[in-house]
Amino acid sequence: MESIWKKDVQIAERESLSSNIKTDIAIIGAGMAGILIGYFLKKSGISCVILEADRIGSGQTGNTTAKITFQHGVIYDRLIQKFGEEKALQYVNANKKAIDKYFRIVTEEGIDCMLEECDAYLYSRNGMKQLEDEFTAAQKLGVQAELTKDSNLPFDISIALKYSKQAQFHPLKFLKAISEQLEVYENTKVKAIEGKKLITENGVVLAEKIVIATHFPFINAPGYYFLRMHQERSYVIALENAPQLNGMYRGIDEDGLSFRNSGNYLLVGGGGHRTGENSSGGKYDLLRSRIKEYFPGSNEVAHWSAQDCMPIDGIPYIGQFSSSSPDIFVATGFQKWGMTSSMVSAEVISELIKGNPHPYPVFSPQRFNLSASAEQLAEDTIKAVKGLSAGIFKIPDEEISQIPCGHGGIVEYDGEKVGIYKNEEGKIFTVSTRCSHLGCQLEWNPDELSWDCPCHGSRFDYHGKLLNNPAIEDLKR
Ligand SMILES: Cc1cc2nc3c(=O)[nH]c(=O)nc-3n(C[C@H](O)[C@H](O)[C@H](O)COP(=O)(O)OP(=O)(O)OC[C@H]3O[C@@H](n4cnc5c(N)ncnc54)[C@H](O)[C@@H]3O)c2cc1C
Ligand code: FES
Incomplete structure (x- = not known):
């Protein structure tokens, strides 16, 4: 969608x-x-x-979700620890300047893109320490920050870290x-x-x-x-008849959600995972169950997903x-x-x-800086090697005819390993499940009906057409 x-x-x-x-x-x-x-x-x-x-x-x-902010999650405490204050300052100053530039360009060009200043919050429901440390780091870098227990969220929080003068727009x-x-x-x-x-x-x-x-x-x-990078995918649902939260929010706990309004809509995001690691699906349904609890009476107007590149340091x-x-x-x-x-x-x-x-x-x-990134590099390399050498997930005794409509998976068929998707009308689409980038084993993503690569995040639709880099070729059909 x-x-x-x-x-x-x-x-x-x-x-x-x-x-x-x-x-x-x-x-x-x-x-x-x-x-x-x-x-x-x-x-x-x-x-x-x-x-x-x-x-x-x-x-x-x-x-x-088009939040324009230098509140990039819990980042500054880590940047100071791993790279020192000077580099952390370069990071924050560059991003601060970027926010100002959006306002300047929009004014100079007279662009109507719903650009508005607003506060950004990181929140936790489970603890305070991480955000307290981030608050201290932000202060060292001259960021105007505030710890607060007040929020417009529809649930209790332990604490939130607020940065003022951030922004959002229609990208x-x-x-x-x-x-x-x-x-x-x-x-x-x-x-x-x-x-x-x-x-x-x-x-x-x-x-x-x-x-x-x-x-x-x-x-x-x-x-x-x-x-030096892998990709992570996450999911967004847009609601109408949901409240104005007057700010952009991002949960830092494992199941934390992200929120922002856009006009009359409320965007709720979450369900992030490494691309290629969502074989059981259900990410939208998980979001919907939380929405039902927090915003009863709201209606879903759209849902979509996206992914981004995660550098190792x-x-x-x-x-x-x-x-x-x-x-x-x-x-x-x-x-x-x-x-x-x-x-x-x-x-x-x-x-x-x-x-x-x-x-x-x-x-x-x-x-x-190898020491700052060594841990993630080791993890990425293990995943990439696992993806490259993964044996085929063989559905026991499964024949194509037994795949239910609307489902996909990998089967062995006539001695060949084949990715199969059967649409609601029973039409079958088969592709090679070797990623056209460097040959990793693709995984079926039931939420997006796509073939996703756990190594570096390339994606293909069920026809085998390339959706996302770094691959550049479609899959063999
Ligand atoms: C769920 C989600 C929510 C997000 N929310 C926010 C947010 O609130 N705030 C924020 O700051 N960031 C957010 N991001 C991140 C942000 O959306 C991305 O980092 C940003 O859009 C990337 O822009 P880009 O120009 O690098 O990539 P893209 O927008 O993907 O543009 C790259 C373009 O290159 C083209 N291309 C690829 N290969 C070739 C080729 N070989 N030849 C020619 N063209 C090619 C593609 O077709 C594409 O149009 C979010 C990300 C996700 C996953
Ligand atoms: S092998 Fe690199 S994206 Fe698939």
Whole structure:
């Protein structure tokens, strides 16, 4: 199902690339990151083109909850401990500036995108210590923070940490307005980068510099981002006839929920899991049961899900793609905070393209601090290896004819391992369940009717069509 943002906004379709072209800068991906980077370059008088595999805003940006905040979960205590106060300050200052820039752009361009200032809260129902520590860390970094027990949530909390002067908006109304001034080619997937050439199905783009803003980079080497990130998926339900909560909320407990209003709607999010690890499904139903308890009388108007890239040391990768490719830049690893991170990316990458130093080296992809990330790297590697070598989940004595309508799974059929989905009319769709990225074993996601990869988070629909990077090819049918 579509997000409320996608239902609401039609962005005029752009032409696909149909011939070879030359440009100073080519940006791959027209989500919030790619479009904002293009916007910053244009404002600096630097010409660029944007190549988009699908439509503007069709990726994660169309499915976000669009909170604009530097309250990125419980983060600053950890950043100070692992990277020191100076780097933590770079992180918070970059994101603070990003919020101001949203307000400035919206005013300067006269954009009607429901941008409004509001407070952001992290809350816990189970304990106080984590948020108390985060409060202390925030104070060290000069963040105006407050610990409170007051909230508009429909349940008791132990404590909440409030940051003022944060914001929320309608992401696609904003994206539509700023993309209007940019040269974007839609339905133009970049299949490979060869030196300064970007190879698409319908033409080659020759560019002096290249920006990869494809959410998860689709180039495996150099860069090796698949070794330093995995993806996590979570679920959102939009309600009407639900209360105004007057703030953006995020629960830090294991089953914590996220809330924000948008006009008359209330968005409730949760159910996060590593992509490719939801074989039992039921994530929307779990959310619905909590909604029934907390907001009786509300009606569901939409539900959708999205995923984001989780970097192993908890800091996005924004800057030069790899040390061996000085003319390629990347913006990724936004760990579910892509609104401010996209704005930070636009500042960083436009400065680097102009030949200036990295304004916030904490985000540099070349930073690698192994001790801060070793634990997550070990976990990611174990999962990736497990995915690569996983035996096939064989439904005992199951034959295709016995799969109930509306269900999917992996079966052995005629000696072949096959992913099968049977739709409500009994029509069968079969695909290879080896991920087209690096061959991991895909898992069926019954909530989204998709084949999801536990290694790096590529997803495919039940026809085998690619939904999410880093894979670039569809599945074999
Ligand atoms: C449930 C959920 C809620 C979230 N809520 C928030 C929030 O409240 N606040 C916040 O700050 N962040 C939030 N995020 C994170 C945020 O939505 C993302 O980080 C952000 O939208 C990512 O933007 P992007 O431009 O990097 O990626 P995308 O929007 O996915 O854009 C990448 C684009 O690249 C294109 N592309 C991919 N491969 C190619 C190729 N080979 N050639 C050409 N084009 C290609 C894709 O089609 C896509 O359009 C949330 C994430 C999730 C999962
Ligand atoms: S996403 Fe990397 S193997 Fe599937």
